[in-house]
Amino acid sequence: MPRLRLIQTVTAGVEPYLPHVPDGVMLCNARGVHDAGTAEWAVGAMIASLREFPAFVRAQEQGRWAYRHTGVLADSTVLILGYGSIGAALERRLAGFEVEVIRVARSARDGVHAEAELPDLLPRADVVVLLVPATAATKGMVDAAFLALMKDGALLVNAARGPVVDTGALLAELESGRLRAALDVTDPEPLPEGHPLWKAPHLLITPHVAGSTPASTRRALVYVEAQLRRLHDGRPLTNIISGGY
Incomplete structure (x- = not known):
């Protein structure tokens, strides 16, 4: 050409x-172009995970009335990592949910923290949403050390790219029951049949459909x-x- x-x-x-x-x-x-769809997916993933919709769907399929208390998005702190146009769209959609939003980008600007501040910010977050691009710098950035900084019971939401997250490290946290996750992207992707992520507890997976x-x-x-x-x-x-x- x-x-x-x-x-x-x-x-x-x-x-x-x-x-x-x-x-x-x-x-x-x-x-x-994909701001609305991706931001909407992220909000939906948060609510579905925190309110345990997948478990209630399984109970419905079994014909069981499985009443119990669940988590809730209200009064939580949501950290948006990769605060660009999608992050701003997500924050607009979170405005009615009574949450605190922490904005994080590669470098600091007015109202937005730098990635270098993550060690101090991650322990404050109830939900961490990944919206960073896939680059050499972001590959594997959510590793065992990153996940260890997240508070017990926190939710990781990946609407970025699969390789941003160390799959083995995330599996370890999910299987221990310490963290929860919602993934629209995985590493590998498509996720093959029999992969341990399919049966990991406290995990919601969608097949890269956010946008x-x-x-x-x-x-x-x-x-x-x-x-x-x-x-x-x-x-x-x-x-x-x-x-x-």
């Missing part, structure tokens, strides 16, 4: 494409059309990937 000028993804993550982008070709992602919604499709079409018009008219493009993605 000697005339190739632009690669435009319809995803926010671009890690599969980066190794294949020729010199002189611009790469743009679709930052913002797979009609809203994302509609917004992707609108965004790509607008981007093509910018290209045609010679105007600056948006969401250009460069430097330290």
